[in-house]
Amino acid sequence: MEDLFAGMRGRTDLGSGAVWLPGFADSVAEKLLQHVHLLSHASPFRFMMTPGGRPMSVAMTSCGACGWYTDKRGYRYVRQDPSTGHPWPEMPDIFRHIAVAAAVEAGFPDFSPTSCLVNRYEPGAKMGLHQDRDEDDLASPIVSVSLGVPARFAFGGMLKTDPVRRFDLRHGDVVVWGGASRLAWHGVSPVRETFHQQTGAMRYNLTFRAINPTLFQP
Numbered sequence: 628m629e630d631l632f633a634g635m636r637g638r639t640d641l642g643s644g645a646v647w648l649p650g651f652a653d654s655v656a657e658k659l660l661q662h663v664h665l666l667s668h669a670s671p672f673r674f675m676m677t678p679g680g681r682p683m684s685v686a687m688t689s690c691g692a693c694g695w696y697t698d699k700r701g702y703r704y705v706r707q708d709p710s711t712g713h714p715w716p717e718m719p720d721i722f723r724h725i726a727v728a729a730a731v732e733a734g735f736p737d738f739s740p741t742s743c744l745v746n747r748y749e750p751g752a753k754m755g756l757h758q759d760r761d762e763d764d765l766a767s768p769i770v771s772v773s774l775g776v777p778a779r780f781a782f783g784g785m786l787k788t789d790p791v792r793r794f795d796l797r798h799g800d801v802v803v804w805g806g807a808s809r810l811a812w813h814g815v816s817p818v819r820e821t822f823h824q825q826t827g828a829m830r831y832n833l834t835f836r837a838i839n840p841t842l843f844q845p
């Protein structure tokens with residue numbers, strides 16, 4: 628699939644309230660990865676099941692006051708990691724700082740993330756087109772930080788059938804979508820087999836979200 632933004636590596640508006648910030652997290656990327664490894668010792672990566680009973684190809688863990696979870700009971704945010712029975716690890720300050728800074732840069736000065744979903748993609752792993760609508764708090768944006776090997780990101784409109792723009796997200800890139808784009812459909816093509824000095828064949832993605840606390844489940 629064609630990369631519509633091939634060669635463009637500057638700040639790129641993706642629609643009202645949506646922006647791609649190439650390299651925005653470059654200066655902290657190594658530290659972010661160190662924290663990913665630390666927190667994954669406390670709450671290990673796992674392959675969750677969709678409500679339909681299919682295993683996801685992306686391994687996930689979380690940090691913060693709650694974590695996104697899926698199994699046959701459905702998509703939800705839970706206070707405790709079901710794998711360990713303990714609360715999710717605290718969100719490291721450096722996670723919060725980069726997420727808030729990116730949100731400010733994108734025009735969302737009040738962003739206060741309550742959860743960070745950490746996605747780990749091995750070669751071939753992908754995420755189908757979807758909307759992030761389990762948070763209730765739709766006034767806050769989504770902030771997404773890419774680390775490791777590149778991935779082809781798809782960013783569409785409010786309808787699944789709207790045209791989709793595709794471009795490569797690299798180590799240190801950040802995408803923010805909120806406001807009129809908060810429910811934009813988005814996804815990740817199967818990650819190609821390639822190598823990154825800091826992550827080997829893996830891609831990591833940190834997705835920061837503000838979740839209405841009334842939604843937290845045990």
Ligand SMILES: O=C(O)CCC(=O)C(=O)O
Pocket residue numbers: 744746754759771773780796813814815832834
């Ligand atoms: O990995 C990415 O770049 C996007 C992740 C994502 O869409 C999600 O976690 O909902």
